[in-house]
Amino acid sequence: MRNGGFTLMELLVSLALVGIMTLLLYGAMDFGGRAWSRSESRAARENAIRLVWQQLNDFFLQARLPFSGEPRSQGRFIFRGDEKSVEFVTSMGRETGAGLYLVRITQQRHGDRIDLVLRRWLLHPEIVAGGAPIPPWIPQDEADDGAHSKRGEQPRSNLWYAESVLASALLRANFSFYTGASTNGWSRRWKSGQKPPPLVRLQVEDGRGAWPEMVFELPPS
DSSP, X not given: OOOSSOOHHHHHHHHHHXXXXXXHHHHHHHHHHHHHHHHHHHHHHXXXXXXXXXXXXXXXXXXXXXXXXXXXXXXXXXXXXXXXXXXXXXXXXXXXSSOEEEEEEEEEEETTEEEEEEEEEEOOHHHHTTOSSSOOOXXXXXXXXXXXOOTTSOXXXXXSEEEEEEEEEEEEEEEEEEOSSSSSSEESOBOBTBOOOSEEEEEEEETTEEOOOEEEEOXXX
């Protein structure tokens, strides 16, 4: 008849079982933590995409077309664009209180990544002509966009001029313009003086893949 207690073999087996259970529990907790982190990261990315779409959609829906008497432009419309940038006149009353603005949505490159940047100028003759103490407006097809701000600088912002980063660390952010005439119906360039396109498309990709394609409608001209 054996005395009470455990044999050495039983103690070793028990310790091994406790170790295995601890490893399984730690693995489950680690997996749950990583799954939670991925879920939060995915939700933050989806929210950022939604905010970019909402902001840009508002700008395009409030575009003022046609717009006559535009300064420093020979065409009737202030609307021009290419793969990297688009520029037009829009109302920003809800954000700034009142007035029409020249809006430029453009890429700004930092090494192998780009930011999608919004710049706006109050549509006023003195400001557009460069007579105000703010970064001058230069038509998009003549401008060097990197001249307005450099990495590390705080974006300037006031009633007459402002710039802000809509999305950062992107791999691409390309615009195209609906024509309905070519094979695929989209053009990579839109010159000032043309009747504005009915639709503008923005295709974005970041380190986690392509964003849902964004298509913005402009008001009838």
